[in-house]
Amino acid sequence: MRYRTWPWIVLSVCVLFHGISRGGQLDRQSPFPFSTFELKNGLTVLLAQDGTLPVVTIAVAYKVGSMHEDLDKAGLAYFLENLMFEGSRNVSRMQHVRFIQRIGGRLNAVTERDRTIFYQTVPSHHLTSILWLESDRMMSLSIDQANVDFWKSNLKSGLKMRSGQDPYQNGSRVFDALLYPDYAINHPSLGTRADLDSITVADVRDFYQTYYRPNNAVLCIVGDIELNRTGELVRKYFQGLPRGPDIPPAPTARDSDIKIAGITKTVENLSTSAPGFFLGYRIPKARSDDFYALTLIEYILMRGNSSRLHRRLIKREERLASQLSGGIDIRHDQAAFLFIVFSSNELKKERCQKEIFSEINKLKSSLVSEKELLKAKNVFKRDYVNRYATSVDKTLFLTNAFLSGIPWVELPSELDQYLSVTAPRIMFTMGQYFAQDRILVNIKTR
Amino acid sequence: MKTLLCLLSFLFLLPPSPSSAQERFRRQQPYPDPLPALSLPDIVNYTLSNKLRLFVVRKEGLPVINLHLTILTGEGASPDSRPGLATFTANMVSRGSQNFSASNVEETIDSIGGHFTTRTNPDYTEFSLTCLEENLDQALALLSDMIVRPSFIRREIEELQRTPFYDLTRRRVDPEFSGQKLLYQLLFRDHAYQKIVYNDSMIQTYSLSDIHTYYDNFYRPNNAILVITGNLSLDRAALNVSHNFNTWEERTVAKPHLSAPEIDSTPPICFLASPRLKDVTIIMGALLPPKTSQDYFSMQVLNQVLGGTYISRLFMNLRESKSYAYRAYSHMQFYQACGVFYVQAQVRPEVIKASVEEIQREIHVISTQRIPNEEIETAKSYLLGQFPLQIQTHADLSSRIANIQTLGLGSDHWDKYYERIMLIDSRSVYEAARRNSLQTPIIIIVGDGSVLESIGFEKVDVYNTNGELTQSVTPKRNKGDRQ
CATH class of the missing domain: 3.30.830.10 (Metalloenzyme, LuxS/M16 peptidase-like)
Structure with missing residues (x-):
């Protein structure tokens, strides 16, 4: 045959x-x-x-x-x-x-x-x-x-x-x-x-x-x-594999309204001496208008050794946090912005929370400098281009783009969407999503 | 004939059913295509007037550039009284220079979309800085300032003296890390390479003067190479590198003479107590000739057959057949003066001696008997397949090229890699195994102190996690070796 x-x-x-x-502010390779x-x-x-x-x-x-x-x-x-x-x-x-x-x-x-x-x-x-x-x-x-x-x-x-x-x-x-x-x-x-x-x-x-x-x-x-x-x-x-029956529609989230009530809760954990907390804010799904600004906010706050929270929580002489992670968490058509912190004692943990809230408030009330914004964009661009560094990276880049429903025609300009975010947009977006309606779970230890 | 036609017609009308009928080609795994040629990028080079050697590899398609600077001395050059000093000095380089404070260094690395790493081994020290290609000038300015004009501020030294303390404390509870550390301490007894083993307390003894002296002696352009991988020409690279590194002063470098370490004719059996470990880690190691040896490729194939993957002999025997181990692999590492072969296995505490005996038996068999061709070909297939996967990123490619230069592997090592692997056969492996005995390794057992009594060996040297010999014991009896 x-x-x-x-x-x-x-x-x-x-x-x-x-x-x-090439040339201009958005100089890049597709x-x-x-x-x-x-x-x-x-x-x-x-x-x-x-x-x-x-x-x-x-x-x-x-x-x-x-x-x-x-x-x-x-x-x-x-x-x-x-x-x-x-x-x-x-x-x-x-x-x-x-x-x-x-x-x-x-x-x-x-x-x-x-x-x-x-x-x-x-x-x-x-x-x-x-x-x-x-x-x-x-x-x-x-x-x-x-x-x-x-x-x-x-x-x-x-x-x-x-x-x-x-x-x-x-x-x-x-x-x-x-x-x-x-x-x-x-x-x-x-x-x-x-x-x-x-x-x-x-x-x-x-x-x-x-x-x-x-x-x-x-x-x-x-x-x-x-x-x-x-x-x-x-x-x-x-080609010879039979087509399957129509795929059942994906479950639709019942909480399509991303507003949540502010809740603070404490969970006891006696198996460790290192306290910590999980802090989260609901944000709109990927590729929504505000998502690009939220991604840059993630980079300003916690990506790179010179990012704001890295400096405040990790690099300080007294090292407030033993671990800082989080950022944007995407789950199908829903997303949240997370801060996950572990410290060596309760006092440092409390100070970590204060530092995070302080940085959130600063970003809500004053414009980030052009220099800092450009730095965040460059760290983001580094991570973005590394998503197609090797054959496996390229494969996952294309596969995930397809599964996320990104129209192919939009793919070449995707990076530009992030690189064109402005400082006023960052401040506006902070005000939109980093309000009192957040979830805070404290881990209380022995 | 009609019957046949009817039958065929009937079959043709049946609906296709994946459970019964399938295309003939699905029954057998297809044959591979011919092995494609490995076309590696050209490496072009240029030497600056101060003897800094520059190698450039043009790689397009990704808007990043990697700068990989290697100082051609490592921990082997640390003073005998200051093991770890080479590593410490390398880490200090990114903690401030004439034009960049420690905080500015981090700020600049992020600003150029950069990623910076440092690594020290017995023979050399590597600094790797990857940046977005449009920021090459800033990256070279930063790297040259860190390497040529480091500031070594006392406050940063004290800060760094605290930092590795946390890391070493955390890693000390890792049985593989502590076992391997003891292996190197014993293999390199009285040799310069022993200085890669050091403790937290030694770090606290380094003075500002120690760091300056080490830096002045070895951080010289005539003792360094710079590899650049990215979309740029040699001309442009040479111009930019000259501009940034031409003030780096050449000076005679007194490199330590590295002879091959002495092989211990009666290697010990050692126990390293690591409280509350549920399992036991066994590490068995011996010395090999360096990578430049004629047997390098044969020994690579031998290692692959013995324990390179989870289809190799050690894994199949200790885990799949005997259920002694969760994992069991063998490894080879190479330095200028020698190589190191070691087996690492995580086993149940009840079968420590039985596991050691099985590993010894496998080493004996592979050292004295010809390996069947099928196993040789499988091992070669693995080595050929994984080679290109190791040089996919800009940083990996630079590192590989630097490695060829630093270990003196010759200009054809790169181009003839495939060919040399292809030429290995059962006989060459057999002969290499006879020339390089693996049969008397040092044996290190890492486990909870409670297993020592039942360990089953006649004499065991007991070490603490600082690498100090605390006692030599004769455990009472062999108890429950085999379950």
Whole structure:
């Protein structure tokens, strides 16, 4: 049989981005060129050539994550992510993992609220094998009582180990529940022991057959590839997979109104002597008008060693905080701005809170200097361009852009949206979202 | 014939079912394409009048530039009474210079969209600064000021003396870190490399004068190389680098003579008590010849077969077959004077001796018996595959090029990497293993003190976490080695 080539592809849209002329304040280079098309069964394909080194990254992402789990099945999406390495009709258990290891490749998988991504980087002459492996597990994953029982036990052990290692887990859960009242996005994505216990073979099969279908997936290939031949190979291995039933609509958040009542709560934790707190403000979802300014606020406050809070909490001689993390937290179509701080004693913890509120108030009441804003933009730009530094970075950049629904035509100007934020806009945005309606969970220790 | 046609027609009318019918090509894993050529970027170089050597690698596609400056002496050059001084001096470089206060350094790194790291090993010290390409001039100005005109202010020294204290305290409870530290202390006994092992208390003894002396002796352009990776030409790089580094004064550098360390003919069995550890970490290590040795590539393949990955012999035996270990790997590290081979395994406390014996058995087998071709080819496939993955970023590429220069690996090391791996066969590995004995390693066991009594060895040297020998004991009996 001769496999049909490029022109037969049902929908083929080639989107090529070129560098924008340099000069001016927004001097930058556009992201890399890529092409996209869709197979008859609904699988979206993204391809990008990068012949710098003889390697290729292949990602298969499914538009499903922990927000699609039922009330008593927390952890099911992550469960299935692990099961995807248990073999399929033509692939034995762990064959996929061992093959990648044997050829010196790297692989990983990640489950988020609204997506599950499997990706691997391998020498480019092994591309066909990866397409064979990925198509086989998309077509016919082995799901039986033995491997379901194995992973139940394994994941429950993992939960136990994590609870021993993370003394702040309870506080974090209380905080999540207050900040995001909707179960779909506030429940623990690794599951709970009780929910893992209740997962059956039928649950896993149903979840797999509903969501792990070509029409709910995107395949992205970036690296040392020849585009026409790669298109042929993709069709060979994926076109024959049956389209699945229509995908059920994603759960809609019940709290679409992002206003929350201000709540302060204390959680006792006797297993550690280091107190801390979780502070969160609800903000609008990604790519909304204010989101770009909020991102720059994150950089002004806590990205880079010279950022305001890093200086005030970490760099001071008395080192107020032992750990500072947070920033923008995106969960599907909802988002929040977080400050997570741990200190060595209660007094320092209190001072950390005062410093944070003081910096928030300053940003609300006075304009950030152009110099500081430019510094924040440069740190942001560094992080942004590093999102397409290697083949795996490029693959995840494209895959996540697709899954987040960013129109391709907007991608080249995405960086500009951030770089054009002004100081008055920062001040205005601070006033909009950093009000009294915040969640504060204090961790009280022994 | 008609029957056959009917049957075929019938089959054709059946709806496709993924559970029963599938295309023939799905049944077997496809063969790979031919191994593509590894076309590495050209490295061009230029030497400044003060003997600073500049290497430039042109890499397009990402608007960043990496500057990687290497001082060609490391911890091996610290005074015997001041181990750790090379590392400390390197860390002081980013804490202020003539034109940048410590706080200005951080501010400037962020302002140029930069990322700065420092790393010291026994042979050299590396400074890596990556920035947005439009800020190259500021990045070079900052790097040159830090390297050529550091201020070494007393307040910053005291601040830094407090900082690593916290880090070392935290890392001391890591059994792999403390075990490896003891391994290096014992392998490099009476050798310059032992100075990579130092304690918190030693850091407190460094004076301003110590730092100045070390800096004046070794931070010289004729003892340094600068690698730049990014979208720029050698001409432009040479011009900018000359402008920023030409005031750096050349001076004769008295580098320490590094002979190969002595191999201990009766390596000890050591125990390092680490309270409340549930599992036991076993570290077994021996010396190897340096990377320039003819056996380097063969030994890489051998290491891969023995314990390079979780499909290697150690993992398959100790974890998959015997269930003794959670993990078991082997590693090789290379320096100018020698290499170090070591096995690291995390095992159950009940099977310490049995695990050590299995590791020794695997080392003995691989040292004395020919490895089957299939295993050799799998190991080569791994080494060939992972090489390009290690040089994907600008910083990784610079670091690799600097490494070739600092270890004197020769101009063809880069181009002939694939070829040299391809030429390795079972016989060359066998012969290399005979020339480089791994069979008498130092054995270090890190665990809770309660396991010492039942450890099963005749004589054990017990060390504390400061690396001090506290006693030599003869545990009472072998108890429950195998479960």
